[in-house]
Amino acid sequence: MYCRAMRRGDKAMQIFQYLGQAFWYLLFIAFIGYFSMSPAYTFMAPDQALIKLAFNHSGKLKLPCREFTAEEQAAKPKHMRIAFDCPRERSPVYVIMKIDGKLIFEKTINPAGFAKDLSSPLYERIALKAGQYHLSLGMRDHVDTEGLDYEFEGSITLAASQILVVGFDSEHNEFTFQ
Amino acid sequence: MAVLIKLQRAGLRLFQSLERLLGHVFREFNNPFYSLGALAFYFFYIIVGSGIYLFIFYEPSIKGSFDTVDYLTHEQWYFGGIMRSLHRYASDALVLVMVLHILREFTLDRYRGARWFTWVTGFPALLLIFSSGLIGYWLVWDTLGQYIAVRSTEWLDWLPIFSEPSARNFLTNSSVSDLFFRLILIGHIAISIFLFVALLVHVKNISKAITSPPRNLAVGTFLCLLILSLALPAVSQERADLSQVPGIIHIDWFYMFAYPLMDHWSMGGVWALVAVITLLLLFLPWLPPQRHRPVAKVLLEKCSGCSLCVMDCPYEAIILQPRTDGHPSYVREAAVVADNCVGCGICTGACPFSRPPRGEELLTTGIDVPSRDIQHLYRASALALEALRSNTKVLVYGCDHGVALDSLAIEDVAVVSLPCTAALPASFIGYMLRHGADGIFLTGCRRGDCYHRLGNIWVEQRLSLDHQSRPHLPRWIPRQRIGYYWAGLDDERPLIRAIDRFQKGLHDFSAANNGQHEEDSLPDPVSIQGTRKQVSSEKH
Helix, strand or coil: HHHHHHHHHHHHHHHHHHHHHHHHHHHHHHHHHHHCCCCECEEEEEEEEEEEEEEEECCCCCCEEEEHHHHHHHHCCCCCCCCCCCCCCCEEEEEEEEEEEEEEEEEEECCCCCCCCEEEEEEEEEEECEEEEEEEEEECCCCCCCCEEEEEEEEEEEEEEEEEEEEEEECCCEEEEE | CCHHHHHHHHHHHHHHHHHHHHHHHHHHCCCHHHHHHHHHHHHHHHHHHHHHHHHHHHHCHHHHHHHHHHHHHHHHHHHHHHHHHHHHHHHHHHHHHHHHHHHHHHHCCCCCCCHHHHHHHHHHHHHHHHHHHHHHHHHCCHHHHHHHHHHHHHHHHCCCCCCCCCHHHHHCHHHHHHHHHHHHHHHHHHHHHHHHHHHHHHHCCCCCCCCCCCHHHHHHHHHHHHHHHHHHCCCCCCCCCCEEEECCCCHHHHHCCCHHHHHHHCHHHHHHHHHHHHHHHHHHHCCCCCCCCCCCCCCCHHHCCCCCCHCCCCCCCCCECCCCCCCCCEEEEEEHHHHHHCCCHHHHHHHCEEEECCCCCEEEECCCCCCCHHHHHHHHHHHHCCCCCCCCCEEEEECHHHHHHHHHHCCCEEEEEEEEECCCCCHHHHHHCCCCCCEEEEEECCCCHHHHHHHHHHHHHHHHCCCCCCCCCCCCCHHEEEEEECCCCCCCCHHHHHHHHHHHHHHHHHHCCCCCCCHHHHHCCCCCCCECCCCCCCCC
């Protein structure tokens, strides 16, 4: 009798363990399965669009070349004597963006590099509702310039979820839209 | 620091409750919480296995990446699709067990002292797991891959380390080239190889590191991943299109939990969060309260270089080296690597020279832990025993990391706490039984969850009649006079019940033997540290 009761107890315990394990394994499956792809994340609302203002433009040289004076030349070793001193430092690039007359973005980007002799990189995300806008863009790439060196005025239409990449073609000195 | 300690205690209570619950269901050795590190290795193996299959079909190009993954998912769903799902879900499971592993080791305070190396080397593994996982999502090149690629580079660009923003590589569809996919595929594989190396370094200072989970658990978790792969196959989202904003994305929260923060905080805020977590993880072992544990010391005159302490040390803290004292018989000697030693005393328990006193000789051992040495153990045991007034004297040996023995509300037992129960030499048990104790009861951390990793395994082997390779309890000592119960911190009541059962069994055993023990004829006890204290050998 005792042994039979023991066996029954063991069996009940075993069933409890199997059920318990099934529960925990199901919990593991549910946890992994759910958080592997849920809850969904709304990065941007469906009626939104994005302007990416991104380019890599080199500002003009900050200072013009100048001829070394005779005294300066004489102070240098013979093998280091050159006619002109051309500082490598470039001007910072100033960018301004207005949408429907409202200032959206304005930044002065310093040239990269320890000697500030590299280009000025820009990468900026601007989220807007889809629709038509009047876009004003301006850029100044020389410290001596009053006002802006390059400008764009025009109308743009942004579709829902569209990404409009606004760049700058340094060869033709104009803003580009992709 | 007070907040940290409170968190640690609260976490410990939570883990202990969960572990007890799972211990009933899975039994101790299959308890998933005791195999979190091993499960991490196991999931990594599944990831590698399934990844190799995916690699065979994967074409690293703008169009091919999405197409080949899609082909595997839909056209070859019966194997390729399952492999893809296993690859993904095993990666998620890896993050889950890794996070639990970190939290658990933190709450159990298993990261200080000599354990700093294992803790700190886990951090590169953590970084590599996340890097490899996130790059893996790029390879699919769906809207999720696009989102991760763009946001990750934008996040990296926040640091002023690039002369040109790397996010510009994802401006338009024409910005991305086939070469890019080849590079990230190589990166994905290379990081996985580095990860394996990092995992090996992580367990370098752990002897007998368990890198595969118990079979039942391995089968169970694999079946779970397989069922999940069949019921909810991992599928791609829409093909990536850099001219479109990925609006609603089904992100993998195990890897991408921080990405929404980039949108709601700022990139700098997320960098600050990462920096705080990094610094905390890296410097946690040195934050107060510091506990300086003594380092084991080899007593050369009693060391034969038998290597048993080397084998039993859980921390690779003992090595064998050529003899330095010119001993005529022994060619090797044990030496302690101080940086790895945590002062657990398991080596003392393993040393065959850890012998009880003979004649006027004091207790001896070949390796000992200062401040908790074998003399201290002997004195504590004798004093505890002397204080007992009951007929049946039970001496309970426990560890500093199990149930607090001092607070045990149980009569007629004397308690002695050790850094680890395995620090108790087997010969010592026989000695105490001959010199006053009617029964010896051992307790410590839960089975499979020893604070010093292997303590309760060694104790069981030393008590067992089957394992004769290490110092063991002599066969002639009746095992009815010895009991053990492995208990978690909050297992006070089950422990008391176990001791109670042991006491009753001891009564029955004594009654059956008419109160006579065969050791009664053994020599009388001897001095304790110079003071001649007679511990009665009379029983009952």
